[in-house]
Amino acid sequence: xxxxxxxxxxxxxxxxxxxxxxxxxxxxxxxxxxxxxxxxxxxxxxxxxxxxxxxxxxxxxxxxxxxxxxxxxxxxxxxxxxxxxxxxxxxxxxxxxxxxxxxxxxxxxxxxxxxxxxxxxxxxxxxxxxxxxxxxxxxxxxxxxxxxxxxxxxxxxxxxxxxxxxxxxxxxxxxxxxxxxxxxxxxxxxxxxxxxxxxxxxxxxxxxxxxxxxxxxxxxxxxxxxxxxxxx
Amino acid sequence: xxxxxxxxxxxxxxxxxxxxxxxxxxxxxxxxxxxxxxxxxxxxxxxxxxxxxxxxxxxxxxxxxxxxxxxxxxxxxxxxxxxxxxxxxxxxxxxxxxxxxxxxxxxxxxxxxxxxxxxxxxxxxxxxxxxxxxxxxxxxxxxxxxxxxxxxxxxxxxxxxxxxxxxxxxxxxxxxxxxxxxxxxxxxxxxxxxxxxxxxxxxxxxxxxxxxxxxxxxxxxxxxxxxxxxxx
DNA sequence: AGAAAAATTATACGATCTTATAACAAGCAG
DNA sequence: CTGCTTGTTATAAGATCGTATAATTTTTCT
Numbered sequence: 001x002x003x004x005x006x007x008x009x010x011x012x013x014x015x016x017x018x019x020x021x022x023x024x025x026x027x028x029x030x031x032x033x034x035x036x037x038x039x040x041x042x043x044x045x046x047x048x049x050x051x052x053x054x055x056x057x058x059x060x061x062x063x064x065x066x067x068x069x070x071x072x073x074x075x076x077x078x079x080x081x082x083x084x085x086x087x088x089x090x091x092x093x094x095x096x097x098x099x100x101x102x103x104x105x106x107x108x109x110x111x112x113x114x115x116x117x118x119x120x121x122x123x124x125x126x127x128x129x130x131x132x133x134x135x136x137x138x139x140x141x142x143x144x145x146x147x148x149x150x151x152x153x154x155x156x157x158x159x160x161x162x163x164x165x166x167x168x169x170x171x172x173x174x175x176x177x178x179x180x181x182x183x184x185x186x187x188x189x190x191x192x193x194x195x196x197x198x199x200x201x202x203x204x205x206x207x208x209x210x211x212x213x214x215x216x217x218x219x220x221x222x223x224x225x226x227x228x229x230x231x232x
Numbered sequence: 233x234x235x236x237x238x239x240x241x242x243x244x245x246x247x248x249x250x251x252x253x254x255x256x257x258x259x260x261x262x263x264x265x266x267x268x269x270x271x272x273x274x275x276x277x278x279x280x281x282x283x284x285x286x287x288x289x290x291x292x293x294x295x296x297x298x299x300x301x302x303x304x305x306x307x308x309x310x311x312x313x314x315x316x317x318x319x320x321x322x323x324x325x326x327x328x329x330x331x332x333x334x335x336x337x338x339x340x341x342x343x344x345x346x347x348x349x350x351x352x353x354x355x356x357x358x359x360x361x362x363x364x365x366x367x368x369x370x371x372x373x374x375x376x377x378x379x380x381x382x383x384x385x386x387x388x389x390x391x392x393x394x395x396x397x398x399x400x401x402x403x404x405x406x407x408x409x410x411x412x413x414x415x416x417x418x419x420x421x422x423x424x425x426x427x428x429x430x431x432x433x434x435x436x437x438x439x440x441x442x443x444x445x446x447x448x449x450x451x452x453x454x455x456x457x458x459x460x461x462x463x464x
Numbered sequence: 465a466g467a468a469a470a471a472t473t474a475t476a477c478g479a480t481c482t483t484a485t486a487a488c489a490a491g492c493a494g
Numbered sequence: 495c496t497g498c499t500t501g502t503t504a505t506a507a508g509a510t511c512g513t514a515t516a517a518t519t520t521t522t523c524t
Contacts, residue, residue: 465524466523466524467522467523467524468521468522468523468524469520469521469522469523470519470520470521470522471518471519471520471521472517472518472519472520473516473517473518473519474515474516474517474518475514475515475516475517476513476514476515476516477512477513477514477515478511478512478513479510479511479512479513480509480510480511480512481508481509481510481511482507482508482509482510483506483507483508483509484505484506484507485504485505485506485507486503486504486505486506487502487503487504487505488501488502488503488504489500489501489502489503490499490500490501490502491498491499491500491501492497492498492499492500493496493497493498493499494495494496494497494498
């Protein structure tokens with residue numbers, strides 16, 4: 001999962017020392033540990049959760065597996081998050097924010113014209129970082145939770161809103177620059193978002209269906225329809 | 233889950249008799265049962281699986297829960313499907329086929345003009361039967377399996393192909409009738425499918441984002457773009 | 465230095481899950 | 495009516511899961 005590479009860090013490998021010393025020093029030695037700021041620990045656990053979900057899908061959402069992945073004991077998750085669902089929701093926030101930031105970075109590095117910025121947005125959305133089945137694997141787990149958990153649902157509403165507003169800005173700027181009209185900017189942004197998400201989903205489920213470049217072209221065609229007043 | 237209503241049947245409620253009679257007749261009484269044709273039983277189990285997934289999401293995919301839902305014992309699932317994933321894959325086939333048939337029925341009941349048929353297709357895709365979060369709940373479980381199981385992946389490829397070809401036919405007929413050109417019909421169908429799926433997904437995750445009628449309008453706008461040569 | 469606070473380990477408990485296996489019963493063939 | 499096939503129940507074994515609780519170590523603060 002390429003998106004995660006940035007986030008990954010050298011993580012604490014739990015020392016087997018306690019086991020070795022147990023025989024020597026006595027039966028009551030404990031594993032040594034480093035105490036970390038709650039904020040850091042929470043993030044470590046969140047990233048470990050993402051890695052587990054990538055590797056094992058829904059089955060990866062487990063206190064024991066995530067704790068092992070993070071190199072800590074199970075109780076730590078209870079301590080920092082209370083119940084495991086809270087940890088997963090936190091992981092969802094990390095993931096969402098990471099993706100949006102990654103795309104926004106590409107947009108802001110483009111030339112400051114509306115067209116160039118929109119192109120960068122589309123290109124970033126179909127870059128290898130996004131066209132990754134593992135990312136869908138994670139997303140799918142989140143979706144199923146969103147449907148049942150109010151906490152997750154609230155996060156999703158927030159992230160989706162941010163995303164659509166971003167698209168709204170990009171499209172609005174283009175329309176102003178090129179002088180065409182859009183009847184309902186918010187709805188147009190929703191449609192464009194849906195088109196991109198739908199293409200991404202279809203590709204992840206069946207990468208043979210079309211090539212990413214074709215996805216980019218189809219998005220540009222939608223923009224072309226907007227230019228020609230299809231949403232007037 | 234409205235789509236399931238058609239499939240639901242009065243199901244065997246397991247008699248507690250065996251427990252009661254145990255005290256009277258002796259310790260060795262067994263539950264009475266009806267023997268059914270493997271084909272029937274498999275379908276019953278498949279439908280029970282769908283009901284469980286609707287109710288409990290991923291957690292519903294469990295031998296015990298599905299067996300209880302179907303009013304049989306656990307061993308029966310092992311007997312008919314071997315491992316549980318095979319049962320879920322079977323449930324996926326039932327579901328996919330049901331949805332496509334449901335939409336095609338609406339299309340074929342419309343007036344035989346390309347425009348009317350396409351309208352019916354869109355309307356059916358945004359009808360209350362489809363705009364149901366429970367349906368996404370089931371689909372999400374399937375997607376996660378598609379990513380990991382070749383068996384499920386093969387089914388998905390087949391269903392997706394059928395779906396896109398249907399859209400291709402509808403759009404192609406309209407283009408011919410109205411006399412506009414489409415450069416790549418297959419790609420256009422993929423885009424339109426993605427737009428509809430993306431809107432459906434967004435709505436299911438967050439029903440407050442837009443109304444189904446607005447979804448229909450956004451689809452029509454896309455068609456309007458096609459008319460105006462955005463995909464030429 | 466020493467005590468208080470907070471992070472972390474360690475462990476246990478009860479529930480649920482998957483799979484395997486043996487016993488039983490329903491329906492069909494003769 | 496009898497016996498065979500197999501759908502079905504019943505039960506057990508072993509793994510894993512979530513959460514609670516107590517003991518211990520690290521860090522901080524005075």
